[in-house]
Amino acid sequence: xxxxxxxxxxxxxxxxxxxxxxxxxxxxxxxxxxxxxxxxxxxxxxxxxxxxxxxxxxxxxxxxxxxxxxxxxxxxxxxxxxxxxxxxxxxxxxxxxxxxxxx
Numbered sequence: 001x002x003x004x005x006x007x008x009x010x011x012x013x014x015x016x017x018x019x020x021x022x023x024x025x026x027x028x029x030x031x032x033x034x035x036x037x038x039x040x041x042x043x044x045x046x047x048x049x050x051x052x053x054x055x056x057x058x059x060x061x062x063x064x065x066x067x068x069x070x071x072x073x074x075x076x077x078x079x080x081x082x083x084x085x086x087x088x089x090x091x092x093x094x095x096x097x098x099x100x101x102x103x
């Protein structure tokens with residue numbers, strides 16, 4: 001298992017198919033989390049973005065998740081979101097971006 005940590009958020013690869021984010025994904029660390037997760041995606045074969053470990057997110061966290069999905073898609077490697085926290089789903093719906101988080 002590979003693991004990287006930024007202040008408040010953790011990026012792990014518990015298995016070859018999964019990239020997991022946990023902790024707080026907020027304005028304070030979203031850019032660093034994006035960079036860490038992007039590096040993990042470049043070097044792995046993950047097809048699933050596991051978000052059940054996220055305890056707090058804000059609009060920057062949503063932007064980070066959407067940017068990771070776009071980056072993976074642009075590289076021809078679709079990434080599917082698993083266990084989207086209800087707070088992040090609600091924020092995505094308010095921003096009219098909920099459809100982007102669906103498989």
